[in-house]
Structure formats: C-alpha cells, structure tokens
Amino acid sequence: MLELTPHLIGDYLAAEVDGWRKVSVIRMDRLPLGASRETYRIDAEVSDASGATRNEKLILRRDPPASHVDSDRLTEFESYRAIYGRGIPVPRMIHLETDPERLGGAVSIAEDLRGFHNSEYQLQQPAWAKFRPALAQQMWTYMGKLAAIDTAGLGLEKFMPPATVKNASRLQFEQWRDKFRRDSDTCDPILDAVIRELQRTCPASAKLSMVHGDFRAGNFLYDDAGVIRAILDWEMAHIGDPHEDLAWSLSRVFSFGKDDRRSGLALKEEAISWWEEGAGFKVDRATLRWYELFTDLKAQALWTSAVKVWKTSENRDVILAYASWWLQNAQNKAMLETMGRL
Amino acid sequence: MRPEVSLVLEEHAKRLAEKIVPQLTGFDANSVAMISFMLTMAAEEFERAASRRVEENEAIRVIFRAAADTVVDPALASRLRALAGTADKDLRVSRLEISNNELRGALSDLHAHIESLKGEGARKINDMIWSELRRSVERRRVALANF
Structure with missing residues (x-):
C-alpha cells in the first residue's frame, strides 16, 4: 500500500486544493483513531497565489484497501458538509479525493480542531467525573437536535441511498443482516434469534x-x-429513523465505565430525556426497543466483519482483531438483555 | 519446571503495558497497548479453550435428545438425532470448534423450528435453548470486556 509521506502529501495538496500554490508539510503523524479508516494529523505551511503564507492544521482520512465499514470518503465528506452550520458542531471540510490511485485510497482533508480530547476511557478517570453529566447532556441533546433537523434542505439524496418512513427500518435491517451473513464464518444462534424477531417486527x-x-x-x-x-x-x-442513533448510543457494549451508564456517561432514562429535549418530540418506546435490537445486529455485523478484514486482507491493524475478540461475546450478552433473556 | 502458556502470555502482556507502551506515543502506543490486552485475553482463552467447547457441545447434544419427540420436521429430527449421537474424540481446539459450529448451527435451526410450534413441549425446549444460550455467553466471557 502506498506510504503517505510529507513530500507526497505536500505536492498533492499544492496541485489539488483550490487556491493553494505551495504546501510544505512540516509534521505528519498517524493518530490512533477508529478502526475503519487511517487518520493523520498534519501541520502544513501553505502559500496562496499572492505569495502569502499561513499555517494550516489538517486532518487527513484515508480509506484502507479493506475495511469492515462499507462506506466511502464521499459519504463522510458530504455528510460533514451537509450538517456544517446547522447547530451540530463539526469540523470544516477542505478537500475530497475519490480516486484511490492518487494517494493509495480515497482521501478527505479537513480542518484539525486542536487541543481537544476524544478518549471515551479518559472520561472514566476520577478527574473527569465532574464533567460527565454536562457532557452527557450535550451529547444526547445534540443527538436530539440532529433528529429534529428537516432532511429536506440537506441535499442528502445526492449521496445517500433513499429511504421512506415505510421502508427505513427494513432497509437498514436487510443491509446489516446481509453483511453479517456475508462476512461471518461461524454460527451465532443468539443473533439468529435477534434476526428473526427484527424481521417479524420492522416498524x-x-x-x-x-x-x-x-x-x-x-x-x-x-x-x-x-x-x-x-x-x-x-x-x-444515512437517511433513517431518528431512534436509530439513540438506540446505538445506549448500547451496553459502549458502557465504558463497565456499569449501567451508557456511553460511560449517563443512565438510560437520563439520556432519553435529554434526547427528547433536543429533538422536541417524545421517544416511541416500541420503536426504540426495535432499534436497540437492530443495534445488536449492526454492531455484531461490524465486529464480525472487522475480524474477517483482519484475517483475509492486507489490513492487519491491531484494533480490528482486538475489538472483535471481546466485542462479539459482549454483544451477544447485550442481545440477551435486550430480549429479556439475560 | 516449565513456563506455562498462560503465565508466559500474562507476563509478556504486563511487560508490554508497563515497560514498552510508556516509551511510545500516538498510534504505536495504542497498537502495542492493544497487543498487550490481546495477550491477556489469549491467556484467559488458552486455559478454557478445549473445556468450554467440550462442555457446550455436550450441553447442545442434551437439548437435541430432549427435543426428539417435539420436533415435527422429519429432516430436522433426523439431523438432530445424528448430531446427538456424536462425541468429541479429537480434543484439538480447531476440531472442537468445527463440531461446535455444526452443533450451534443445528441449535439455531431447532430454535427457529420450536418458535413456530405451540404447546408445553415446545415451550420447554425453548426455555432449554435460551438457558443454554445464556450459559454460552458466560463460557465466552472476556474479563476485560465492558459488558
């Protein structure tokens, strides 16, 4: 796979980003972020047409040759652009390269918001305990606000598959069920029971x-x-049911404090009430329950696919094997709890 | 005296976490920390790998025997009878995994079949299956896991 070097990136950015004439990459580090994409932090000195120079702090994300997430740079890049300036804080997108030949995989460039943290496990340390309630409130309120935004003005249909109120749940269900069946080489009787129930009860x-x-x-x-x-x-x-994000955030496997706090931040009912505050409408409990079960399917498909990528492709990132090792059984346990069988 | 496999893995995990990871930064520190965790998980799994599969395979065969009179699909009943009569003679983990996968596949098919039936016999088998699925999760429990 093509190695990304400061020289290669500098020359590429100078040639491709509008208004950038000369780019010197001063520093470039790969960040330990996520399992599905490579992420690099870049310090660059950029000269424009007038000869004026400025420093740019950038994030480069590259699609690997194989990933457990069947997405592409275009979807993420355009999603950021669609939601930018709509009340949900996101970084500004700068450039998209969809040709995998140029840099060894499709690449997106965004502004790098420096000096902040992203670790979910850091939040479990005693020093961060006092910040958890406010962070939880912000997280679920932003999630609710996202649910409330009218999709009509976002232009999502230009780069996302269409969905309707009638078929949104079934489309997601079939996508992730098929992914699991395609990538799994072992039987999972608990997940099979989940799939049967989801199929019977698509809302x-x-x-x-x-x-x-x-x-x-x-x-x-x-x-x-x-x-x-x-x-x-x-x-x-993607375009879908707003309960989907809420259900995902409530998943037991994201209980980073190893207790009842979801996302390691707040109890389930607290999270729901903040989400409702942000959304401006109430959660439908039956729909939420369906999406909690769907979360178990989607997550298990991801963990299964991660180990398949690790075993069968040139992408041998440790996180693919590590995460899927412990998450698959934790997800099965979560399924039992969701179905009232634990 | 020999270094036991689990002890070797645990000690290497500890050495990586305590001595090597602090010397690294960023992506490399994160990768080596995860390798350390995986050695710990490998130590946990090495000790139980054969026994949990033997135990589970036999537990599933017991369910197949109990379900013999309840299953109404002849092909499924025949398959379950055949699997109920198997035994784990080769204790290599890779061989046990193959038989475990075959048994769990049949268990899943039995579960789907039982869900379509009414009556006390079906309810009893359904309860047995859920009980076994709960135990299967406990057998695979990873101490480091969030849940």
Whole structure:
C-alpha cells in the first residue's frame, strides 16, 4: 500500500486544493483513531497565489484497501458538509479525493480542531467525573437536535441511498443482516434469534432524519471544561429513523465505565430525556426497543466483519482483531438483555 | 519446571503495558497497548479453550435428545438425532470448534423450528435453548470486556 509521506502529501495538496500554490508539510503523524479508516494529523505551511503564507492544521482520512465499514470518503465528506452550520458542531471540510490511485485510497482533508480530547476511557478517570453529566447532556441533546433537523434542505439524496418512513427500518435491517451473513464464518444462534424477531417486527417511522450511524462517546471532541467541540466519524451516516442513533448510543457494549451508564456517561432514562429535549418530540418506546435490537445486529455485523478484514486482507491493524475478540461475546450478552433473556 | 502458556502470555502482556507502551506515543502506543490486552485475553482463552467447547457441545447434544419427540420436521429430527449421537474424540481446539459450529448451527435451526410450534413441549425446549444460550455467553466471557 502506498506510504503517505510529507513530500507526497505536500505536492498533492499544492496541485489539488483550490487556491493553494505551495504546501510544505512540516509534521505528519498517524493518530490512533477508529478502526475503519487511517487518520493523520498534519501541520502544513501553505502559500496562496499572492505569495502569502499561513499555517494550516489538517486532518487527513484515508480509506484502507479493506475495511469492515462499507462506506466511502464521499459519504463522510458530504455528510460533514451537509450538517456544517446547522447547530451540530463539526469540523470544516477542505478537500475530497475519490480516486484511490492518487494517494493509495480515497482521501478527505479537513480542518484539525486542536487541543481537544476524544478518549471515551479518559472520561472514566476520577478527574473527569465532574464533567460527565454536562457532557452527557450535550451529547444526547445534540443527538436530539440532529433528529429534529428537516432532511429536506440537506441535499442528502445526492449521496445517500433513499429511504421512506415505510421502508427505513427494513432497509437498514436487510443491509446489516446481509453483511453479517456475508462476512461471518461461524454460527451465532443468539443473533439468529435477534434476526428473526427484527424481521417479524420492522416498524414504520414517524419521521426521517439524518442518522449519524456511530453517535457515542469516543466520537466527539471535548475541551478541558467539558464542552463538546465537534461530533466526528460520520462515515456511516444515512437517511433513517431518528431512534436509530439513540438506540446505538445506549448500547451496553459502549458502557465504558463497565456499569449501567451508557456511553460511560449517563443512565438510560437520563439520556432519553435529554434526547427528547433536543429533538422536541417524545421517544416511541416500541420503536426504540426495535432499534436497540437492530443495534445488536449492526454492531455484531461490524465486529464480525472487522475480524474477517483482519484475517483475509492486507489490513492487519491491531484494533480490528482486538475489538472483535471481546466485542462479539459482549454483544451477544447485550442481545440477551435486550430480549429479556439475560 | 516449565513456563506455562498462560503465565508466559500474562507476563509478556504486563511487560508490554508497563515497560514498552510508556516509551511510545500516538498510534504505536495504542497498537502495542492493544497487543498487550490481546495477550491477556489469549491467556484467559488458552486455559478454557478445549473445556468450554467440550462442555457446550455436550450441553447442545442434551437439548437435541430432549427435543426428539417435539420436533415435527422429519429432516430436522433426523439431523438432530445424528448430531446427538456424536462425541468429541479429537480434543484439538480447531476440531472442537468445527463440531461446535455444526452443533450451534443445528441449535439455531431447532430454535427457529420450536418458535413456530405451540404447546408445553415446545415451550420447554425453548426455555432449554435460551438457558443454554445464556450459559454460552458466560463460557465466552472476556474479563476485560465492558459488558
């Protein structure tokens, strides 16, 4: 796989980014962020047409040759652009390269919001305990606000598959069920029971929204005062039911404090009430329950696919094997709890 | 005296976490920390790998025997009878995993079939299956896991 070097990136940016004439990459580090994409932090000196120079702090994300997330740079890049300036804090997108030949994989370039934290496990340390309630309130309120945004003005249909209130749940169900069946090489009787129930009970949606797809602690930046500064990782964004993000964020496997606090931040009912405050409408409990079960399917499909990628492709990132090792059984346990069988 | 496998893995995990990770930063520190966790998980799994599969395979065969009179699909009943009569003679983990996967596949098919039936016999088998699925999760429990 093509190695990304400061020289290569500098020359590429100078040639491709509008208004950038000369780019010197001063520093470039790979960040330990996420399992599905490579993420690099870049310091660059940029000269424009007038000869004026300025420093740019950038984030480069590259699609690897194989990933457990069947998405592409275009979806994430355009999702960020669609939601930018709509009351949900996100970084500004700068450039998209969809040709995988240029840099060894499709690449997006965004502004790098420096000086913030993203670790979900750091929030479990005693020093951060006092910030958890406010962070939880912000996280679920932003999630609710996202659910409330009218999708009509976002232009999502230009880069996302269409969905209707009648078929949104079934489309997601079939996508992730098929992914699991395609990538799994072992039997999972618990997940099979989940699939049967999901198939029998697909709900119609009361409304559609832009669904982030992986909204939880670990996917936002926060500052030293406990303020959320950006929601990240929109690569699984799609048009869907607003309960989907809420259900995902409540998943037991994201209980980073190893207790009842969801996302390691707040109890389930607290999270729901903040989400409702942000959304301006009430949660439909039956729909939420369906999406909690759907979360178990989607997550298990991801963990299964991660180990398949690790075993069968050139992408041998440790996180793919590590995460899938412990998450698959934890997810099965979560399924039992969701179904009232634990 | 020999270094036991679990002890070797645990000690290497500890050495990586305490001595090597602090010397690294960023992506490399994160990767080595995860390798350390995986050695810990490997130590946990090494000790129980064969026993949990043997135990589970036999527990599933017991369910198949109990379900013999309840299953109304002849092909499924025949398959369950055949699997109920198997035994784990080769204790290599890779061989046990193959038989475990075959048994769990049949258990899943039995579960779907039982869900379509009414009556006390079906309810009893359904309860047995859920009980076994709960135990299967406990057998695979990873101490480091969030849940």
